[in-house]
Amino acid sequence: MDIIINISGALFLLMGSFLCISGGVGLLRFPDFYTRMHAVGVTDTLGAGMILIGLMCYSPDFLTFSKLVMILLLTLLIGPTTSHVLAKAAMHNNLMPKLQQEDNIEETSSSNY
């Protein structure tokens, strides 16, 4: 039983590490601020979640486990809030995203922004 938990913990950690590095690469590769935000979203939700679930498999007692759950809930609450506030502040300070379709640009330029 212990071996199964350890192996699954290692697998979760591996996936989490891969997702975190992917998010970092996306942060460097994507062309503008709004697309980079999606890359950070990957590391904030599933990247952090996988690593914390992996650590939960290694946790020695219930108290450690519950603290890890608490950190997971905190990251899941904080991540979307910060990215929403960041996007809203950027939009209100007239930073427009690079878009692909022409009709989209017309649609947004006719709106409030």
Added chain:
Amino acid sequence: MKLHTISLFLTLTAFWLLNSGHNTLLILLLGLASVLLVLVIVHKMDVVDHESQPLHLTRNLFSYYLWLTKEIIKANIIVVKHIWLGNKSISPTLRRIKISQKTDMGKVIYANSITLTPGTVAIDLIDDEVVVHALLKQDIESLLAGEMDRRVSQLER
């Protein structure tokens, strides 16, 4: 009101016990005192209501969370694929989407779920429209199809 106070008391006590881990009488009494102090302050601020303690949502909340987790995992796989495929494969889109929720709570849950799913970010919420930036055009189309909207409305009822 009474129910909300009890739920807040239980939440705070659980939070305190899990964070402390000490079980001597003195420490427990100090913890109880701090929890009661927080309750008094919160009552003076008048923020204990159905918005801070949404008990009426609890019935359908867990099935919604399960579905949301599934969606988050799917969206993560797609975004990671497009990170490694490079800039040519993405199609950033900005779009206003109508939302059908009536209460503020439902609107906030919907916008927050959009932001929590990687690939879509809710930028602004004006009356009954939400401005969404998406990494891919398909994401916007799946939002317009209204699966998430329907589930949040179901949660609200």
Added chain:
Amino acid sequence: MLIAATLAIFVAMILAIIRGIVGPTLYDRILAVNMFGTKTVLLISLLGFVMGRPEFLDIAIVYALINFISVIGVLRYSDTNKFKHTSADEKPLDKEY
């Protein structure tokens, strides 16, 4: 495996720092700093397990809260008029938009 994950987090943090230094607009920098903060929370929890001292998790919780408050604070400040004037001076940097 714990050590490998710690190294992976280090790599992600370095990538975030590079974006924070290069980043053309101010919001890119705030985004990079925010990601750096969340990665630090993960790093502290991982280091706690590597060293066999899970008490580090308390510090991780506090760090998560401080990170959240600092980002919200910077962005609340960005809504004021004073900030808009200073960022208007920086406009030539992001000419491409």
